[in-house]
Amino acid sequence: MKKGILTFVFAFLSIVGFAQTGWAVDPMHSSVNFNIKHMGISFVQGRFDKFDGKVATKGNNLDGATMSFVVDVNAVNTGVDMRDKHLKSPDFFDGEKYPNMSFESTSITKDKNNTYILKGKLTIKDVTKDISVPVTFGGITKNQQGKEVLGFQTTFKINRLDYNIKFDPTGAGVAKDVDVNLYFELIKQ
Numbered sequence: 001m002k003k004g005i006l007t008f009v010f011a012f013l014s015i016v017g018f019a020q021t022g023w024a025v026d027p028m029h030s031s032v033n034f035n036i037k038h039m040g041i042s043f044v045q046g047r048f049d050k051f052d053g054k055v056a057t058k059g060n061n062l063d064g065a066t067m068s069f070v071v072d073v074n075a076v077n078t079g080v081d082m083r084d085k086h087l088k089s090p091d092f093f094d095g096e097k098y099p100n101m102s103f104e105s106t107s108i109t110k111d112k113n114n115t116y117i118l119k120g121k122l123t124i125k126d127v128t129k130d131i132s133v134p135v136t137f138g139g140i141t142k143n144q145q146g147k148e149v150l151g152f153q154t155t156f157k158i159n160r161l162d163y164n165i166k167f168d169p170t171g172a173g174v175a176k177d178v179d180v181n182l183y184f185e186l187i188k189q
Contacts, residue, residue, distance in 0.1 A: 023150050023186035025053040025069070030184045032071055036160075037175035044083070050075035055150065055186055062116050062137050062152065067105040074099055091167040098125045108135070118154065124163035131158070148188035155181045 032048040053069035055062075073093040076084050088095035105120040114137040122131045138151030157177050161169060168174045 020056040020058055020066075022189040023055040023057065024189050025051065026149065026185045026187050027051065029149075030186075031182070033181040033183075035179040035181070037177075039173055040175075044078055046076060046078035046087075048072060048075050049077050053184065053186070057150070060140050061110075062108055062135065063110060065105070065108050067103070067108070067118070067120070069103045071101045072099060073101055092165050094125060106130075114139070122158070122163075125165070127163045129162060131156070143187075149185050150188070151183075151185045153181075153183045155179070 027050075030051070032051050033045070034047070035043045035045050038044045048071045050072035051070065053067065055065055055067045057063075057065045074088055074095040076087045076093070076095075078084055078087070087093055090097070093101075102123045103120055105118060107119045108116050111117050111134070116135040116137060117132060118135045119130065119132045121128050133154045133156040135152050135154045138153065140148060140150045143149045157179055159176050160178050161176050
């Protein structure tokens with residue numbers, strides 16, 4: 001009898017220990033942004049207005065979490081229609097042929113305080129590369145509707161030429177490096 005109860009307890013704890021909580025991006029409280037130097041003297045800012053993502057956590061932090069995100073490149077928005085159309089063209093994202101950018105995590109490890117190092121595969125156009133980015137974990141709380149929400153942000157650079165975005169390969173007019181700023185709030189599912 002005792003053996004049976006102990007087996008049940010260990011089995012239950014194993015299931016609970018491996019249970020994951022799912023979170024989905026709340027687009028009303030999240031943003032996918034970028035900045036790129038123009039003509040070497042100023043910056044163009046932009047964002048993507050359509051994106052989606054999911055995170056699975058094992059507890060009340062990002063330890064061991066898995067993440068996946070998709071961004072619709074045809075939803076690029078710099079505030080200038082002519083420039084947005086050019087960014088969707090084969091010169092840049094080639095949105096007709098490659099409508100999405102995506103990210104799949106491979107690992108996340110705690111660094112300091114609420115900071116993590118997130119590693120994964122970033123795909124833009126026909127190129128997938130391993131990246132490593134710092135993530136600041138904002139925590140978990142309840143929103144106005146009483147639902148649990150999780151927040152985090154990251155800022156990093158990528159070289160657009162690495163992803164076959166070859167317009168102006170010298171970087172004289174449009175810089176090679178792009179600053180990426182992501183702010184995510186996710187709702188517990």
